[in-house]
Every structure is written in structure tokens, then in C-alpha cells.
Amino acid sequence: MFMRFIYKFSSPPYFYAISGKMLPWLTALFLVLLGYGLYGGLVTAPADYQQGDSFRIIYVHVPAAWMSMFIYVVMAISGGIGLVWRIKLAEIVSISSASVGASFTFLALVTGSLWGKPMWGTWWVWDARLTSELILLFLYLGVIGLYSGIEDKRTASRAVAILALVGVVNIPIIHYSVEWWNTLHQGATVTKLDKPSIHIDMLIPLLFMAGAFKVYYFIALLLRSRNELLEREQNAKWIDDLLEKVK
Amino acid sequence: MSEFFAMGGYAFYVWTAYGLTFVLMLLGIIKPLLAHKHILRSLIFKRKREKTS
Numbered sequence: 472m473f474m475r476f477i478y479k480f481s482s483p484p485y486f487y488a489i490s491g492k493m494l495p496w497l498t499a500l501f502l503v504l505l506g507y508g509l510y511g512g513l514v515t516a517p518a519d520y521q522q523g524d525s526f527r528i529i530y531v532h533v534p535a536a537w538m539s540m541f542i543y544v545v546m547a548i549s550g551g552i553g554l555v556w557r558i559k560l561a562e563i564v565s566i567s568s569a570s571v572g573a574s575f576t577f578l579a580l581v582t583g584s585l586w587g588k589p590m591w592g593t594w595w596v597w598d599a600r601l602t603s604e605l606i607l608l609f610l611y612l613g614v615i616g617l618y619s620g621i622e623d624k625r626t627a628s629r630a631v632a633i634l635a636l637v638g639v640v641n642i643p644i645i646h647y648s649v650e651w652w653n654t655l656h657q658g659a660t661v662t663k664l665d666k667p668s669i670h671i672d673m674l675i676p677l678l679f680m681a682g683a684f685k686v687y688y689f690i691a692l693l694l695r696s697r698n699e700l701l702e703r704e705q706n707a708k709w710i711d712d713l714l715e716k717v718k
Numbered sequence: 719m720s721e722f723f724a725m726g727g728y729a730f731y732v733w734t735a736y737g738l739t740f741v742l743m744l745l746g747i748i749k750p751l752l753a754h755k756h757i758l759r760s761l762i763f764k765r766k767r768e769k770t771s
Contacts, residue, residue: 514722524726531739574742582735589731687743694750701757705764714762 481560483700484709490693497690504683511676519673528586530677533661534684536579539607540642542572542688546614547639550632559703560696562628565635566618567695571688573611580604591655599648600656603641610638624703 479485512530519526546568553562583601584594595601614631621627644651649658660669661677669677704710725732 518726523728525728525731527725527732528735531735535739571746574746578739578742581738585731585735589728687746691746691750694747694754698750698753698757701754701761705761710761711765714758714765717758717762 481558483559483704483707484713486560487697487700487709487713490697494690494693497686497693501683501686501690504679504686508676508679508683511672512680516673516676517670522590525586525589526673528582529673530680532579532582532586533677534681535575535582536604537681538684538688539572539576539579539604540645541685542568542575543607543610543635543642544639546572547632547635550628550635553628554632554636560700562625562632563696563699563703564692566614566628566631567692567699568688569611569614569618569631570695571691573608573615575684575688576604576608576611580608587655596655598654598656599652600645600654603645603648606641607638607645610634610641613638 480489508530512527516527518524546565549561549568550565552558553565580601583604587596588594614635617634618627618631621630648654649656661674701710723729723733
């Protein structure tokens with residue numbers, strides 16, 4: 472049942488049609504999650520007893536950082552699927568994820584810097600967490616550059632998938648960097664095995680923001696994938712029918 | 719209200735972080751939407767040219 476759905480979903484005309492129908496609903500869901508998350512994070516959550524109101528940067532910093540890693544894993548896995556089974560849609564999902572992931576990585580670094588300056592007294596330190604996240608940004612930029620540098624898009628997808636898969640090593644390094652090395656960056660407060668060491672009033676808006684960012688990624692991914700699909704399939708019959716409707 | 723915008727003295731850091739996030743996320747939606755329109759238009763144009771030639 473599930474596999475049949477996946478099989479159907481990965482057929483280009485079907486994917487194009489259904490993703491178009493999903494977009495308004497996803498946008499509504501995103502706005503609800505974002506609205507509640509922002510209100511909770513900026514208004515109802517109490518100021519931190521040590522960091523005051525500067526801690527509110529957490530509501531953009533942490534979701535962006537989570538997404539930077541999540542998207543990388545999606546990009547590598549779908550790239551791998553494209554590499555092994557030659558599924559066109561998997562290749563498209565992989566490359567369409569790259570620029571969204573790069574933006575979130577950049578945001579995680581910059582918002583972290585804006586949080587670090589008032590709290591640590593410095594914009595940047597070359598510690599394990601920050602450096603490994605910077606390497607993640609370079610990996611994304613490498614993927615984007617490599618893809619645009621190869622004329623044939625199917626060859627480009629294969630090359631990019633290999634680079635993305637090799638770079639996956641960096642993901643556990645980012646996650647565990649705060650445990651493996653002495654760093655200025657604080658340890659995990661939410662994603663650890665015991666109870667999260669963050670107050671529930673602060674945690675709930677964070678989870679809403681994380682949800683909003685995830686839905687955002689899905690929206691941005693669908694938009695980009697649809698474009699990539701149109702460009703790759705431009706001579707296909709289903710595009711003729713589609714263009715008839717648009718006119 | 720002004721207390722809210724002051725963010726306990728951290729206004730610059732907090733609002734820059736939120737503002738930048740907002741701008742980048744908005745751009746990440748606008749760019750592919752514009753590209754989509756552009757692609758459809760150029761595909762329609764291409765089809766027309768193929769028909770007439």
C-alpha cells in the first residue's frame with residue numbers, strides 16, 4: 472500500500488499535480504505553527520534567569536540548526552536512492568534540498584553569532600560545534616557548485632550524491648561536538664535521553680517553531696522540485712497538457 | 719509595548735536574528751515562485767516557436 476503510494480507519487484505528472492494541491496494547505500499549517508511559536512517565544516515565555524531576553528534567539532537559532540542537519544540527511548539519502556535506483560524524483564528532491572539547507576545553515580551560524588556576542592562576548596570562536604557547522608555550510612555550497620558545474624543533470628546528480636553521502640560523516644560530529652570536545656557552545660537541552668532541561672513554557676514554543684521550520688522546508692522543497700521537474704521534463708507529453716491548461 | 723521591543727536591552731541582537739531569518743525565509747519562497755512563472759512562460763514560448771517553424 473505504502474510502496475504503491477510512493478511509486479505513484481514519484482511519477483512526474485502525478486507529483487506535479489498533487490504537490491500543487493498540497494501547497495495551500497501546507498502554507499496554512501506553516502502560518503498557524505509559526506504564529507503560535509512566535510507568540511509563545513517572544514511574548515509568553517519568561518525571560519531566562521541567566522540570559523534575560525537574549526535567550527529568545529533560541530526560537531530561530533535552534534530550529535534553523537536542526538533543519539540544517541535534517542535537510543542534509545534528506546539530501547544525502549535521496550541522493551543515494553537516486554544513485555542506486557536511478558529514480559528521477561529522488562535526484563530532484565536531493566538537489567532541491569541543497570539551497571534550502573544552505574540557507575538554514577547560514578541562519579544557524581549568523582543567529583548563533585548574534586547570540587554569542589552578548590552572552591560569550593565574541594561573535595565567533597573556532598570551537599568544535601561552530602567549526603563543524605561551518606563545514607556543513609561548505610558542504611552545501613560544494614554540492615550546489617558541483618551540480619551547476621556539470622552540464623548533464625543526471626550525471627551531475629550522481630556526482631552530487633557521492634559528495635553528499637561522504638559529507639554525512641559531519642552530521643554526528645556536529646551533534647556530539649559539544650560532548651566530545653570542550654566548547655563554549657552549551658550542551659544539548661532538548662535532544663538528549665533524559666528529561667529536557669528546559670522549562671515547559673520555553674520548550675513548547677520551541678517545538679512549534681521547529682514544526683513550522685519543518686513545514687517551511689517541505690514547502691520550499693516542493694516549489695523547487697516542481698521547477699526542476701519542469702526543466703528536466705520539458706519535452707514530455709504531460710507538460711504539453713499542462714501548458715494547454717495554463718494558457 | 720516599548721518594553722517588548724527593548725528585549726531587556728538585547729533588542730539589536732534579538733531583532734537582527736529574527737529579521738534576518740524572516741527575510742531569508744521569505745526570499746526562499748519568492749525566488750522559486752518567480753522562477754516557476756518564468757519557466758512556464760519560456761516553455762509556452764518554445765512550443766509556439768516549434769509549431770510555427
